[in-house]
Amino acid sequence: MSETTTTGTTMTDTPAATTSVAATPPRLDRDANRIVFDIDDLDVYYGDFHAVRGVSLDVRENEITAFIGPSGCGKSTVLRCLNRMNDLVDSARIEGTIRYHGVDLYDRKVDPVEVRRRVGMVFQKANPFPKSIYENIAFGPRISGYKGDMDELVERSLTRAALWDEVKDRLGESGLGMSGGQQQRMCIARALATNPDVLLMDEPCSALDPIATGRIEDLLQELKSEYTVVIVTHNMQQAARVSDRTAFFTAQMDSDDDRRTGMLVEFDDTENIFSNPQDERTENYVTGRFG
Ligand SMILES: Nc1ncnc2c1ncn2[C@@H]1O[C@H](COP(=O)(O)OP(=O)(O)O)[C@@H](O)[C@H]1O
């Protein structure tokens, strides 16, 4: 994927600045399963509360990785660590390491604003700005100083989000006037407009009907040729349908606390998680016997 920005060199500069490694690491073949995120022994705290313990997993390029598990097991918390959204929560603190294309995401030289441009996010509930469809897409690129052809960027982003044909004749109308599914695809287009390489999605279909959900799932299959996707879903069928690999989390009582701490139970190819899980807790969950 081409990198068109000239402002955001922070992420790629960091290793070169601190080591003698070449500024542009050799690009490995897709078949080599290039690792986008390397999460190593991640703990997350909200104040004194130990929300997530000891999570280690890899997110690979051009794959869809699903996070599943019961409510409160830390799926959103771990997801938000991947673009430093938890920085915006005052009480949040992490231990462990997250590498993004080999760069320590929490290195103080890394600019969190640049991280969020490269690692876009789509939320549970579509959150269009109270602006026109066009302005919803153009807003992010404009504030980051995009100097190219904005009409072309808006069209390309909406096309990639499979929304262009439905809205091309009403780009000046409010983004709030669309259906829920269209709004969510607009939010995907908005995230794509800043040219990210990863899309994080936190239960993006939970407010949508099955038809709108199916359109988003089809879209994800198209997007993964160009992007890496991490999706939180409470819908196991959705994880089974769309993802390449699945991480099953659960929450267990902590010994030094009376609250439940989230942990990763099992991470594997999606097929294995659903047809041949190694951990009894995974099996109970995916077969609906979770108590
Ligand atoms: N901003 C926050 N402040 C304090 N506790 C939080 C915050 N966000 C989440 N938590 C707690 O962290 C735990 C994990 O939450 P979350 O990541 O939202 O789980 P999930 O997405 O799996 O439902 C829960 O116990 C939740 O109450």
Ligand SMILES: [Mg+2]
């Ligand atoms: Mg959540």
